[in-house]
Amino acid sequence: MYRAMTDMPIETDVAIIGAGPTGLFAAFQCAMLRLRCVLIDVLPEIGGQCVALYPEKPIYDIPACPAVEGAQLIANLEQQIAPFDIPRLLKHRIESLSGHRGAFKLGTDKGTTVTAKAVIIAAGAGAFGPNRPPLDGLEAFEESGAVQYYVRRKADFENKRIVIAGGGDSALDWALSLKDKAEKLYLVHRRDRFRGAPESLRLLDEAVAAGQIEKVVPYQLHALHGANGALESVEVADLDGTTRHLDADTLLPFFGLATDLGPIARWGMDTIRSTIPVTPSSCETSMPGVFAIGDVATYPGKLKLILQGFSEGAMAAHSIYPIVNPDQALHFEYSTSKGVPAA
Numbered sequence: 001m002y003r004a005m006t007d008m009p010i011e012t013d014v015a016i017i018g019a020g021p022t023g024l025f026a027a028f029q030c031a032m033l034r035l036r037c038v039l040i041d042v043l044p045e046i047g048g049q050c051v052a053l054y055p056e057k058p059i060y061d062i063p064a065c066p067a068v069e070g071a072q073l074i075a076n077l078e079q080q081i082a083p084f085d086i087p088r089l090l091k092h093r094i095e096s097l098s099g100h101r102g103a104f105k106l107g108t109d110k111g112t113t114v115t116a117k118a119v120i121i122a123a124g125a126g127a128f129g130p131n132r133p134p135l136d137g138l139e140a141f142e143e144s145g146a147v148q149y150y151v152r153r154k155a156d157f158e159n160k161r162i163v164i165a166g167g168g169d170s171a172l173d174w175a176l177s178l179k180d181k182a183e184k185l186y187l188v189h190r191r192d193r194f195r196g197a198p199e200s201l202r203l204l205d206e207a208v209a210a211g212q213i214e215k216v217v218p219y220q221l222h223a224l225h226g227a228n229g230a231l232e233s234v235e236v237a238d239l240d241g242t243t244r245h246l247d248a249d250t251l252l253p254f255f256g257l258a259t260d261l262g263p264i265a266r267w268g269m270d271t272i273r274s275t276i277p278v279t280p281s282s283c284e285t286s287m288p289g290v291f292a293i294g295d296v297a298t299y300p301g302k303l304k305l306i307l308q309g310f311s312e313g314a315m316a317a318h319s320i321y322p323i324v325n326p327d328q329a330l331h332f333e334y335s336t337s338k339g340v341p342a343a
Contacts, residue, residue: 008112010089012036013324014317015106015116017094017264020048021306022294023122024077026313031084033321033330034341038114039086040106042093047074048124053150057173061305073306083340089114097267101289102323118320121285121292122313125259126274133165133221133253144229147251151178159183163234163246165221166254172196174252176203179212186246188236192217216246224251261296272298282319283312289323291316 014030016023019041030037043052050059050070058067068076089112096107097119106114130149132138141147151157151174162182164175167189173196175187187204192215194201207213219236222243226232233245259274270277270286275298278284283291293316294309302308321330 010038010087010112010114012038012087012114012116014038014118014120014320015040015094015104015114016120016122017041017106018048018122018124018294018296019043019046019088019090020122020124020294021050021073021077022124022309022313023048023120024074024081025310026120026122026293026316027086028077028081028084029314029317030320031081031086032335032341033317035317035320035324037086038089038116040089040092040094040108040114042091044091046078046088046090047071050074055152056154057151057177059306061307063307093263095263097290104289117289118323119290120313120316120320121264121276121290121296122294122309123261123264123296125257125295126261126264129258130253131255131258133255135221135224137224140229141224141226141231141251144231146226146229146231146249147224147253149253151252154178154181157181157250160249161247162186162250162252163188163248164252164254165189167191167194168254168256169196169200170254170256171252172200172204174254175213176200176207179207184214184247185212186214186216186234186248188216188219188221188234188246190218190220190239216244219244221251221253264296281315283316284319291319 013035014037016026016037016039019039027037027039051074055071056069058069060067062068092108092110094106095109099105102117104116104119157178158181160182161184163186164171165188179185208215219238222237223235231248234248234251235243235245237243261274265271276285276292276296278292278297278299280299283293285292293312295304
């Protein structure tokens with residue numbers, strides 16, 4: 001169980017902005033050090049992009065998990081923090097941050113005030129939205145669901161004629177994931193070279209050879225055809241302007257996410273292209289007492305992997321301990337020795 005916060009003022013040791021995987025693990029690490037914390041997220045549920053964008057997409061680089069879907073990873077992390085009854089402030093966006101190391105005041109868009117001794121920003125890519133293709137009449141097909149930017153349920157694409165556009169990991173991964181469900185699957189890219197893991201590229205070649213995926217290269221999206229939001233075909237064009245019509249029920253454009261730090265960019269800390277530079281050993285930002293972890297944090301050699309975000313969450317929690325307990329030394333103990341402390 002967990003406590004859903006009210007709109008009353010909240011006082012805690014650590015305010016964690018972002019309830020995605022790194023934010024959840026940071027909460028666990030704080031709880032293991034007996035630091036009080038609250039999870040804050042603008043979304044109506046925890047999980048961040050894992051739940052909002054790819055709940056059924058397998059993740060392959062989590063240690064000890066050969067493959068785990070986004071929603072299951074979040075369920076596991078939720079189970080991990082369950083003994084601590086960590087409060088959550090959901091559907092709240094942090095608009096303002098004032099104060100200093102040891103005494104911060106955060107204000108939300110709903111008027112709620114949070115006071116905390118330290119802050120962890122685990123905001124992922126920040127506010128995110130898809131890069132939409134510049135096609136006439138796109139909005140009608142978006143509203144009907146014929147054009148989608150995220151796959152929430154693979155079952156929704158059973159026996160559909162699908163056009164996937166893009167040349168990166170998302171396009172490759174979803175083409176491979178949906179090939180066994182689709183009646184027909186086209187993969188459209190402007191060049192016959194895809195950016196992906198070597199194993200994904202090998203599997204793509206196998207699927208193309210087996211007739212499960214048809215590569216349409218070098219082509220780009222040109223127009224959508226249909227009526228009243230019902231898609232009938234996707235028109236693509238090559239560099240010479242030659243066009244081709246692909247019969248389709250659904251278009252999935254994967255052209256990346258447009259990201260924005262939103263209010264965070266106005267809080268006075270250093271930022272670089274929608275990321276926040278941190279000290280690698282502590283994950284502290286240029287603003288003392290404010291830490292950043294996960295995709296939003298950057299430093300030399302940074303890898304945008306969930307597992308690295310987990311490590312950063314642990315480092316941030318340990319760096320925060322002396323802020324909350326200035327007169328008490330932290331004696332490091334392995335979890336195998338101390339177990340999980342009572343909430």
